[in-house]
Amino acid sequence: MAVAKPPRRRTQAERRARTMSKLAAATIDAIGELGYGAATTREICERANVSQGGLFRHFPKRQDLIVAAVLRLYEESLGSLADMVGRLATGDTVEEFTRVLVSVRDFLARPRTMVFLEVIAAARSDPDLRAALGPLLDGHFEAIRAAAVASPVIAAMSPADQLAYIELVQHDLWVEALWSTVLPWTPDDRKLTVLAQLGIALDSALNA
Amino acid sequence: MLPEGSSLTVISGNAVVTRPALYHRTVRDRADRAAGTAEQIITAAAEAIAELGLRHTTMGEIGRRAGMTDGAVFHHFPTRLDLIVAVAEAVLGERVASARSVITAPPPAAAATPVHRLSELRRLAHEPPMRVWVEVLLSARTDGLLRARLASLLAPHVDALHSLAAALPTLVGMSSGARTSWVDVVRNVLIGEAFTAGVVPGGVPQRKVELLVVLAGVLAAQPDGVPGPA
Numbered sequence: 001m002a003v004a005k006p007p008r009r010r011t012q013a014e015r016r017a018r019t020m021s022k023l024a025a026a027t028i029d030a031i032g033e034l035g036y037g038a039a040t041t042r043e044i045c046e047r048a049n050v051s052q053g054g055l056f057r058h059f060p061k062r063q064d065l066i067v068a069a070v071l072r073l074y075e076e077s078l079g080s081l082a083d084m085v086g087r088l089a090t091g092d093t094v095e096e097f098t099r100v101l102v103s104v105r106d107f108l109a110r111p112r113t114m115v116f117l118e119v120i121a122a123a124r125s126d127p128d129l130r131a132a133l134g135p136l137l138d139g140h141f142e143a144i145r146a147a148a149v150a151s152p153v154i155a156a157m158s159p160a161d162q163l164a165y166i167e168l169v170q171h172d173l174w175v176e177a178l179w180s181t182v183l184p185w186t187p188d189d190r191k192l193t194v195l196a197q198l199g200i201a202l203d204s205a206l207n208a
Numbered sequence: 209m210l211p212e213g214s215s216l217t218v219i220s221g222n223a224v225v226t227r228p229a230l231y232h233r234t235v236r237d238r239a240d241r242a243a244g245t246a247e248q249i250i251t252a253a254a255e256a257i258a259e260l261g262l263r264h265t266t267m268g269e270i271g272r273r274a275g276m277t278d279g280a281v282f283h284h285f286p287t288r289l290d291l292i293v294a295v296a297e298a299v300l301g302e303r304v305a306s307a308r309s310v311i312t313a314p315p316p317a318a319a320a321t322p323v324h325r326l327s328e329l330r331r332l333a334h335e336p337p338m339r340v341w342v343e344v345l346l347s348a349r350t351d352g353l354l355r356a357r358l359a360s361l362l363a364p365h366v367d368a369l370h371s372l373a374a375a376l377p378t379l380v381g382m383s384s385g386a387r388t389s390w391v392d393v394v395r396n397v398l399i400g401e402a403f404t405a406g407v408v409p410g411g412v413p414q415r416k417v418e419l420l421v422v423l424a425g426v427l428a429a430q431p432d433g434v435p436g437p438a
């Protein structure tokens with residue numbers, strides 16, 4: 001008879017990483033569902049099934065937890081964005097590029113996008129949080145650009161146009177996602193076709 | 209207190225008073241005073257929200273800024289929600305009026321370019337009232353009561369923005385569908401900027417404004433408003 005191997009006991013470092021990850025995930029869910037203000041440490045602990053003491057051992061300040069959550073969300077989103085653009089953006093026709101924008105729009109319409117917006121809004125009136133998020137946000141555009149240039153349409157733009165175009169599309173889709181949580185909303189695919197045409201019109205070779 | 213039987217509604221700082229003629233004089237004076245006070249409270253609340261965020265804007269804080277007790281604030285706005293809705297309405301009306309004056313003002317001849325007008329509009333997005341609006345919008349996401357109240361309040365302002373846009377020289381001749389898409393993009397981009405300003409490092413605002421003008425060109429090239437092949 002085969003003897004079942006006793007499960008390997010997790011090391012302390014593994015347990016620690018696991019708890020921190022559970023807490024970050026619970027923070028994302030709580031802010032997404034309840035908003036920044038109502039996502040109290042108590043609420044987060046309940047969702048993660050971790051004691052308040054446990055939380056503060058890993059994250060001495062609520063702000064540390066928020067930063068960990070944003071970092072996690074950020075890496076996740078960038079990974080998905082790179083995936084999406086890499087998979088879809090093979091050509092530079094309006095149809096192909098519109099398809100990329102439609103999937104980015106659908107991706108950003110998830111409640112998780114709202115977590116970013118909630119934290120950004122909170123950071124405006126909270127200098128400590130703003131400072132803590134600073135390093136992450138400083139690299140924000142470069143990271144998105146690195147993922148987006150997999151699309152030949154983005155790659156063909158001058159660096160300044162890449163910056164302006166990506167920001168324009170990002171703001172449009174972010175705010176559209178927010179509106180859609182407040183008012184009845186019909187997605188406007190035609191708008192995305194037009195934004196795709198704008199992107200294509202910015203080809204630096206055409207404009208040289 | 210207003211005498212029984214009279215009612216007072218404050219809309220964007222304009223008082224609408226229903227009263228029996230008998231009370232003409234006193235009620236009128238009191239109503240004017242009440243409207244003035246309500247307006248003061250709305251202004252104080254808007255300032256607090258822009259500065260502290262909606263979350264930290266308590267009735268006490270608003271009262272302090274308006275120079276009265278929070279009891280006095282509650283006398284005019286029975287709930288915090290009532291006050292927030294009044295602030296949202298005042299701020300929306302004010303922003304639409306500001307946009308109207310930018311769009312309809314004859315610019316100096318040298319500056320009469322579409323980029324110039326849009327840059328002026330963009331400036332509006334960075335002023336405190338826009339921050340207030342962003343806070344309210346975000347808060348409505350997780351606050352069903354606020355969301356329900358905003359729904360009925362928004363439509364006329366959205367309509368006003370769209371008819372204003374029709375007056376922009378850049379959009380003349382564009383189909384109404386195309387114009388709607390353009391106005392939505394511009395509005396979203398400006399709200400997005402108001403959202404991220406001071407927190408997310410800024411990009412190239414001038415170029416972004418230029419891209420919005422290029423976008424209008426792309427749309428204008430489609431007379432029926434339906435994008436054709438590139």
